[in-house]
Amino acid sequence: MVHSERFDVVILGSGQGGKLLAWDLGRSGKKVAVVERRWVGGSCPAVACLPSKNELWSAHVAHVVRNAARFGTHAEELRVDMPKVWHRKEAMIEREIAVHLRAYKESGVELIMANGRFVGPKTIDAQLNDGGMRLLVGEEIVINVGSHAAIPDIPGLRDARPLTHIEALELDEVPPHLIVLGGGYTGIELAQAYRRFGSRVTIVEPGSQIMAREDPDVAEELRSVLSGEGVEVLSNAQPLNVHGLSGDAVTVTVQAESGKRPVEGSHLLVAAGRVANTADIGLDKAGIALDGRGFIRVNDRLETTAQATWAIGECAGSPQFTHVSVDDFRIVRDNMAGATRSKSDRVVPHVVFTDPPLARVGLSETEAQRQGMAVRTAKLPMRNVLRTEATDEKDGFMKVVVGSADDRILGFTVIGADAGEVMAVMQMAILAELPYTRVRDAVIAHLTVAEGLGPLLGSLPARSF
Template sequence: MIQAEQFEVLVLGSGAGGKLIAWHMAQSGRRTAVVERRWIGGSCPNIACMPTKNQISSASTAHVARHGARHGTISGAVAVDMALVRRRKREMVERQVAKHLRIYQESGAELIMGSGRFVAPKTLEVKLNDGGTRVLAADKIFLNVGTHAAVPNVPGLEAARPLTHIEALELDYVPKHLIVIGGGYSGLELAQAFRRFGSAVTVVESGPRLMTREDVDVSDEIRRVLGDEGIQILAGAQLLQVGGRSGDTVTLSLRTPSGEQQIDGSDILVAAGRIPNTAGIGLKEAGVELDGRGYVSVNGRLETSAPDVWAVGECAGSPQFTHISEDDFRIIRDNLAGGHRSTGDRLVPYCMFTDPPLARVGLSEGEAKRQGVLARVATLPMDSVLGAQATDQRQGFMKVVVGNNDDRILGFTMIGASAGEVMAAVQTAMLAGLAYSSLADADFAHPTMAEGLSSLFSSVPPRSVPETK
């Protein structure tokens, strides 16, 4: 075997957490290498978060142009040039990649482009993209290999060559009829975007409703919003068979609550979950154990079963958000410096970037009930918020879950304009341990969407008195 090159730190995968670890370690004077198969900086700047939001922004522009008359702006016919939409997205990605390369150079971390496989504990064989092989060994190993889109095992689906989010972001045409398999967050974001570009869109969800992680009222409101834009939603629909070829003509056979039916379309987008990229990279040889779903088994400190080997981000089963992968880095960084941080100690905020967006942090009403947490719930329609009335952005609502006995804010959900920014204010209060009354009495600027928080928290019911037996 080729003689191994010795490093102090080796990172497999250059996603959000991995690159931050590499840059930090290299800047601290440790000899560090990062092995990346394809996407410099990981999926977020290349094929996921940022390019998706870039495309959603383009779709929003098309939507506003078509409906400008509502606001008194009269324009002619609106056409979408998907080649220009794609070029705008690609230019943004190129800027991000250039920034990453600059930071690699400045940090001193070596970026190695190739496919890695462990051949022994802490020893990685890398097939270089430009030919040749390198063998790398290190004192500390960090796994940041991410996930990829799952394609359900349905007859004819794989043969139909469906789009995933990667291919959808590279389209240079507007699909005539896009069928989205999966009613989760990323599928709904792209469903609305392509509807606004001009596609007919059908969403096929096997579960009883969209976004089953959310409360029923949240799911119902998002369904109403998308339905108002002409998106067809088929929930409780079992996909039986697929015929044809995505990009040409496709036929989907479904079993629905109202019986079996067929849907004809032009393109299929699969958004039905993720699979960890842990197969075929020699984790057994590295002494790294996986859980029953194929994710790397880690403890609260993100340590694996192998000494001095950590896993970060999606492959470690962390919530699948870039900001959580970044927090994985901070947990490891602080613990290596003598800290005692754990993944169990953090709040997990997230957004779905539909229009209006969904934002949530902490417990939902349903989660509180399932966990046996005594809680009070208050809801405020966005139509009651003066900022929403002023701008005619009245869809959605705010919802808060408050502890019954201690007045702590346990969770917040919002569907509405600027939901992510409003959520950040509540998250800050939760991190500070403030009682809900602090927000009820706060003097928020008028007329902003955050102003609605005062009304929302003022409507929290009083504490219930436990029944005595």
């Protein structure tokens, strides 16, 4: 008979929010255990955010070298060494693992590598990866199990053994022709990267535009950038079936506007959304309810339907960004201590790490219109930002959404160089509830991309009274 072990807090999953909470609680003197089935530190440093941006940067370097002659530097030979790209990424992951293990040791938190499953309220059966099991009971429980790539129910797709974002980062060769199912941020980031490594790339998007949640002009600008680099984008293309094997030869038959057509390639990447990792972990035995999409049902305090049980990150239906999981950590930490912190009032930004990147915070023009809000908008091409005269980074534009009857900044989008950094300026203005005129009239350093905020905001139509 296995005897139960008692902890102040047991955290199932070691993603960004969960591990930060664990370390914080551990340093405060709490007895904390983290149960992680596979990746020390969760997916972000192992197979997602950091590794993908590592390889995207390698692709960026290849692109710069390929186009160096235009800037007066002649590189006579370009050869992409994919094993070297892979080893560079793996070395970063190993460094991250070491940092995480040190943080666990210094905080006094016990990291248990195991498959965890609820067998009752606040009770987890941990099947250890190296054999054996432990029964863990927590005064409080936090669920931080994340999500995984969805595989759509398309005939032949599973049998084709498609790549997800995880396997795409394990390739040690340049695919001759990569087919990408899905035009969301993961699909287009990897599509552009592999095109820059030398692959022929085709994106198959069932909807009318890539980046479905963005304004049509934003999606069209990004499509233009990709097409300009030789990425084929098929929109309104519904996959009907898949034949062959990814890594060998694969054919996706699509229903396009012009009729049925085959898309033939060597490799197939699926980037068609995410599924919460909530199946088969015994949530019903712990009294933890799910919503209609399979995510854990939580209130604005991130409490589940079970007593003293919380959920953090993607599995709780939070926006699928690491920085949101970090904020989830702060919410749960403070509410555990008796605060009344809520997720309902946060301003969540996002960045798509294409080149140029796409960044947005607050409402898009489409969202404002859908909500029936009267707004003013202004748009500034990046070619009108003086910085781009020096760098030739002229693709994209800035776009702002401001209330018609007041001067509140409601949203900001930018496709262009340093997009994430420029967007953060507008995020701070939104958080501070500054009228747009304060940013318009700010003395912003020359020669920066953020300097473009002045002429952008200066071009807004006058307020309606």
